[in-house]
Amino acid sequence: MQEELIKEIVKKVMDTIGKSNTIPIEVSARHVHLSKEHIEKLFGRDYNMSKKKDLSQPGQFQYEERVMLIGPKGILRGVAILGPAREKTQVEISKTDAVVLGINPPVRESGNLEGSEKIYIATEKAVVEAMESVIIAKRHIHMTPEDAKKFGVEDKQLVSVKVKSDRPVVFEDVLVRVNKEYKLSMHIDFDEANASGYKEGVVGEIIFF
Known part of the structure; x- marks a missing residue:
């Protein structure tokens, strides 16, 4: 009887080890996704953007070109542009x-821009007023359906993650x-990274209360 109990405990421990809830964490710096219309206005008609590098998410990349963000009180220069155009x-x-x-932009999921902040975006050639365009990205985890099944979560679910x-x-x-x-990757911004003592290679663990 005792031997069977020990076997059952060992099995549960091994199952837990085999289902690691750790995920890689990446810091997402400030950036802009430009529409085709704004690319033309900022860089010129028929301008071809220059790809700099691929990003961790398939199909996403960064351009060589940069822009300025102009607000009522200050300017941010050299802001990265990510592609493809939206x-x-x-x-x-x-x-x-x-x-x-x-x-004062809202904290939102990517793509949810209704009622968000406006900003002026500038290059050496032009300035555009981007209405309802600025958000603070809600921290999130990208994962495949296989990952979701492994972690026991669903699309749009809210979870807690311990940064290790x-x-x-x-x-x-x-x-x-x-x-x-x-x-598979969790994205946080620089404020969150600084608060959690982030450095390259740090992972998070999904926890449930």
Whole structure:
């Protein structure tokens, strides 16, 4: 009887080890997703953007070109542009960036721009006013359907993640985003990275209260 109990306990421990809830964490710096219309206005008609590098998420990349963000109180220079072009321009910044610019963008999931902040985006050639475009990106996890099954979560679910650094914190309300094209990764901004003692290689663990 005791031997069977020991076997059952060992099995449960091994199952737990085999289902690691750790995920890689990446820091998402301030950046802009431009619409085709705004690319033409900022860089010129028929301008071909120059690809700099691929990003961790399949199909996403960074351009060589940069822009300025102009707010009521300040300017952020050298802001990265990510591709491919989107139907509507989206600007993702941190709360600290927002204070510098003098605006108050909402914390939102990517693509949810209704009622968000406006900003002026500039290059040496032109300036555009991007209405309802600025958000503070809600911290989130990209994962495939297979990952979701492994972790026991669903698309749009909110989970808590413990950052396993030398300054560990638990981030609540982390949005799970599931798509077969995604690569497993949690994205946080620089404010969150600094608060959690982030450095390259740090991972998070999904926890349930």
